[in-house]
Amino acid sequence: MYGDQGWGGHQAVSGQDPYAQDPNDPYGQVPYPRDGYAQDGYAQDGYSPSVHGQDLYGQDPYGHQQYAHGYPQDGQAFPQQQQQSAWDQQIQQGQQAQQGYDNGGWDGSYGAGMDPNDPYGYAAQGGVQEGFPQQAAHEPPPQDAQMPGETQQMPQVPQEAPQEPRESPQDRPDDHPFFRTDSAADGGDSAADDDEDAASEGRSKKSKKSKKSKKAESGTKRRSGVACLFVTVVLVGAVGGGGYFAYDFWQTRFGPAPDYAGQGTGQVEVEVPDGSGNAEIGSILAEKGVVKSSGAFVEAVEDSGKFVQPGSYSLRKEMSGAAAVKLMLSPAGNNALIVTEGMRDAAVYAAIDKKTGVKAGTTAGVAKKEAKNLGLPSWANDNAKIKDPLEGFLYPSRYSVAKKAKPADVLRKMVAEAKRNYARQDLEGKAKELGLKSPLQLITVASLVQAEGITHSDFRKMAEVVYNRLEPGNSQTNGKLEFDSTYNYIKNQSKLDISVSEIKGYDNPYNTYFYKGLPPGPIGNPGADALKASMNPTSDGWYYFVAIGNKSQFSKTYAEHQKWVDKFNKQQRENNG
Template sequence: MTEYGRGPGSQPWHPDDPLYGDQGWGGQQAGAGHDPYGQDPLGQDPLGQQPYVQDPYGGQQYPEQYPQSQDYQQYPQHGHQPYPQQQWEGQGHEGGYPQQPQGEAQHAGGWDPGYGATDPTDPYARPADPHTGEHPDHYAAPGAYPPPEPHYARRQQDQQPGYAQEPVAAGAGAAAPSSPAETGGGPTEPEPSEQDDRIRAFLAGDDEDDGPDEEPGRGRRNKKPKRRSGLACLFTAVVLVGAVGGGGYYGYQFWQSRFGEPADYSGQGTGQVTVEIPEGAGGAEIGRILTDAGVVKSSGAFVKAVEDSGKFIQPGSYTLRKEMSAAAAVEMLTDGSANGLTIFEGMRNANIYAAIDKKIGLKAGTTADVAKREAKNLGLPDWADDNPKIKDPLEGFLYPARYNVGKGTKPEAVLRQMVKTATAEYAKYDLAGEAKKLGLDSPLQVINVASLVQAEGVTHDEYRKMAEVVYNRLKPDNSETYGKLQFDSTYNYIKNQSKTDIGLDEIKNYDNPYNTYFYKGLPPGPIGNPGKDALKAVLNPTHDGWFYFLSLDSKTTKFTKTYTEFQKLYNEYKNQKKG
């Protein structure tokens, strides 16, 4: 018996059957008694008892039933159940092949043994119409469920473009149910092909909530695309582009920082900016300072430019330009004419103050007033300014060196830097201990002697001999000068001049603590700013007994031990001047 009740036995399918033309997997119609799906070619019971007919949809074989009486004979049992139990949809039977209910079913007053009679044992047989004798197709009735379709048929239909899922009707004029209410049944699951459509629609971004938009004559819904899905795609694209762009940017920065040339400006820059380079700063630190000030674009470019130039950058204050190339910045930092302020050895404070005013662009006398007012706040060592008669406490502490002073720099900042340099240089020596060895009263007197020899001498050898002259004349019991130094340089310091031809009457009768012709001993304080050579010479004088010296040509100095020898030199000097 087949699923649609095509009569007893293995009869050919009726042409009106919706599955008419099923040629089987091999492409040919199976004959009676043959399994169309490649099983037992004789259609026999696996145990050799009864012929079988293959159910093309359930995958099971069922015994071919022949018309029998109401009390039909069941198949014998062979120690196992030949019919697998399954749930038959719509029949309400469980436990295998559905059984005919006990008792005879009434049909319009009893069984019709004549034309159109149905087999009472066939649960799928269609009773004949009592007037026409035809077997009606219940699937063709309005609201009826469509007959099941083979899974391969659904696959083929789903693959056809533009296929509309419409219920397959067995007869003409059948209408597809539009809702469970119209069929008279409860909720039903969608056909597999409709589920596939829904999955495809979901993946394609169709909006299931937009409602149907059916075209005439078509059963498939044309879904409207989700607006929010488009926005989501746009947002995703933007995120992806941002991620790729950001990753590329940071990747480029990483590559550039490791292997590329450091970022740099070009040209000489514009405007002005003042920067302070601290003592002991290296190239990388200076580069960071200039980068923060907007002078150069990167510290790496500046360090490379310094290495290429081979020059050394002095600490100090500089006036530079904004957005300069690193090479231009290095050139400007090492160009003395642009920012450099050089303090020469033996230079007096009065001249230094005037130079600072000119470099910064201040009114003359501004730095001198600051020095007088702020002397105690500029970092002098505690042994400085130990004599109330000192003319300028900063004298001897504005250390000779090259300083970088830019426009806009404050005078006190420049003075503080100079004092700091001098203190650091003097700290390299044990001035207190050396003072005792030399018969001096304090470290300040060591600096004082150094300033004297610096003012009178030219070379290191001259400095050493002049230092011995100072120490010999400072001895109170010497019979040559009796404790007086008699240096013309001290009188010139008072007058802020540099004369070599000073009359004896003028210089001996001028009363001033710094006049060593008038007062015995050292002046109250240094008369200039000695350099390194003069200081070393003072700490290591000669011991040859020198008392006098005279420079004949302002280039070479000659020394004598007695006044008589000195007088001869002096007469020689007078004759040279007359000639």
């Protein structure tokens, strides 16, 4: 195919000695290029001197080094022998690389499918390393393949029997139990036929394939139908499930919150704890069956632009979010009982009676009987002349009172709120700093400030008036407070025009016109502002005050105060006509 080969596979150039030596190479060593092909200055690139799997220099196809035909082993070599040794090393490296492919999982059938036009098997090998073309392992070498200069023929490698093509996974029938035919699954005719096929060595492959194809034909149709049905069910389920989750995702993220329609029916008592946000309140209402979802309630609150306070509410089942919010914001829906700043205990008791639906006077009787069991602080009720031990301890705030609530529970909740707010302040330390005997007296001062002051801006001046008048050596009032509010507390009234003879002649511990100093206890329930003002009064020298219209007028002397009193009396006469 390549013409008359020169030594070692080099095509000799016409008129040149194929064995010519390099003057710089006394042994005639031919240099090796980077791609592994032997080259010289007179020849084309040659091929490895291997013919049909036989190593022309004594190396067998399996890579075992041979020293046949009298090759020296003492390291001394003739030029031709050194040339052959170099070729041996080059060929051995190529064969070791080929063996690496064999160990990597190839089946070794390099001779299968050899192209007669490709004697070196490049196409069949599919990418053997460049410089080391391999011949088919099963092709017998030619009889005339001999070493140059030798007469002995190389031993012929026995030809292996051709291997049967392996069956690809795609050609094997499905052996999963789901795809087997009934007879095969039961171990019946299919297993028997397989045994018969294995035992009949004389049958041809064609008859085996024919029989298997006939057996599989009916089963394939059956399996195909079942498989199609199975795949259809899976696809329908996947599409249906995906659609459901997509719808659910859309509704959750972008759709309106689930909601009832209408005003609802029945009645449900709902308690919303302090500190609850809109989402928490909505969850409580949803659990009680008032609204369908927390989201519906939250959206309705945001639309209203108002704030739903914690507390007790009387609502209905299955209300729309908007209807629930509207009812909770209205007096009819919420069970709120509001204790205002300065509100007396008598008024609080009446409000509790009304909210809980009990007989008038019930809460007042419970307060008198259960005062010691309602959680009052240890410094409360420190005077035997105190009219009501709970006065000053029903803290001004908004309370939730359900229809069936017990008065004692409501009172206990209010006392707890007072204790919580009073505990934030150093009442005992402030009382001593201001010359008071106990925290209860500080609460009493705050109740007076709350009762006499008209606006919050009056509170600090009013507190100073109290402390200045309490001084025993003051020349203005001689230690008497002379507050109309203390007399009104005794009488459970709220009058502005009280005669001097009436008020000064009434003997009662709470009458500050009759007795010096503070009354035995608070005369109402002061708020936080009044308490803070009582702990931090002004120091401007105020002793007197009078309310004219909606403003308090303060004075440092009695003469100045009398001018304001005359103006007040004139207004009273004009108003009374």
